Amino acid sequence: MPQRWNDSSPIYQQLADRLAVQLLDGDPPEGQALPSVRNLASHYLINPLTVGRALQALVEQDLVEARRGLGMYVKV
Secondary structure (H helix, E strand, O other), X not given: OOOOOOXXXXXXXXXXXXXXXXXXXXXXXXXXXXXOHHHHHHHHOOOHHHHHHHHHHHHHOOOEEEEOOOEEEEOO
């Protein structure tokens, strides 16, 4: 089922907020990899660039870390 987005804030911020809630709830657990940008884009039916921007917001919030060549890993 497609996710619903609203006009209150940019889609990347809404996605970052949703992912942050999941991360803080322990899904996925600390140290585990997040799904790839393409997988997330396919799941949420949005552009991969939007997903990348959302993940960058999570990096800035210090919830995930980018490992070059490996992906994004939960840091919480």
